[in-house]
Amino acid sequence: xxxxxxxxxxxxxxxxxxxxxxxxxxxxxxxxxxxxxxxxxxxxxxxxxxxxxxxxxxxxxxxxxxxxxxxxxxxxxxxxxxxxxxxxxxxxxxxxxxxxxxxxxxxxxxxxxxxxxxxxxxxxxxxxxxxxxxxxxxxxxxxxxxxxxxxxxxxxxxxxxxxxxxxxxxxxxxxxxxxxxxxxxxxxxxxxxxxxxxxxxxxxxxxxxxxxxxxxxxxxxxxxxxxxxxxxxxxxxxxx
Numbered sequence: 390x391x392x393x394x395x396x397x398x399x400x401x402x403x404x405x406x407x408x409x410x411x412x413x414x415x416x417x418x419x420x421x422x423x424x425x426x427x428x429x430x431x432x433x434x435x436x437x438x439x440x441x442x443x444x445x446x447x448x449x450x451x452x453x454x455x456x457x458x459x460x461x462x463x464x465x466x467x468x469x470x471x472x473x474x475x476x477x478x479x480x481x482x483x484x485x486x487x488x489x490x491x492x493x494x495x496x497x498x499x500x501x502x503x504x505x506x507x508x509x510x511x512x513x514x515x516x517x518x519x520x521x522x523x524x525x526x527x528x529x530x531x532x533x534x535x536x537x538x539x540x541x542x543x544x545x546x547x548x549x550x551x552x553x554x555x556x557x558x559x560x561x562x563x564x565x566x567x568x569x570x571x572x573x574x575x576x577x578x579x580x581x582x583x584x585x586x587x588x589x590x591x592x593x594x595x596x597x598x599x600x601x602x603x604x605x606x607x608x609x610x611x612x613x614x615x616x617x618x619x620x621x622x623x624x625x626x627x628x629x
Contacts (some may be wrong), residue, residue: 429562477513
């Protein structure tokens with residue numbers, strides 16, 4: 390029987406970098422999922438933004454690339470690609486700093502033995518240069534998924550009847566329940582603020598690369614969408 394391919398979940402960088410809890414299902418070939426604070430169940434992700442920095446920390450014969458992508462809200466994704474995903478490493482080596490990109494890859498969370506901090510990265514399976522139109526369209530879709538998770542969290546607190554009305558898939562419901570177990574004190578309002586900030590940047594045309602310090606290769610702690618499209622997403626969030 391063929392192994393089912395995990396879908397690429399669209400997720401903003403801040404939600405991904407805060408997803409530090411792991412979950413493995415009791416089934417054959419289950420991937421290791423990262424569970425986000427508000428219920429995204431992440432194995433493979435689709436991320437987008439500006440390729441801000443890239444560095445080969447290996448050698449020409451055995452390259453190991455670390456890279457950073459800035460999402461439209463100004464937050465960072467971290468990428469790592471080496472001998473275990475040569476296609477991703479090869480694709481990264483062909484890109485130039487400053488280009489808009491979309492990337493599909495597997496998520497990884499690592500907690501060093503001498504640290505209590507968890508570092509989240511994406512191992513790219515494929516990454517390509519795109520237009521800002523495509524990145525902004527991706528961002529609207531990512532915000533739409535974030536709205537659904539915010540709404541589901543509010544419904545969860547209101548009881549089973551309210552939760553049924555959200556029409557969550559089995560995967561979405563499972564992710565939500567796991568997030569409540571792993572992160573019982575998370576403020577959903579902080580994600581509503583993230584959503585508002587990202588949409589505001591998009592509607593103002595301010596989804597650009599901010600000034601940042603030089604990238605050292607180390608992790609930090611954890612078609613243009615139309616104004617009508619962005620306004621509709623904002624209204625949807627306000628009405629939930």
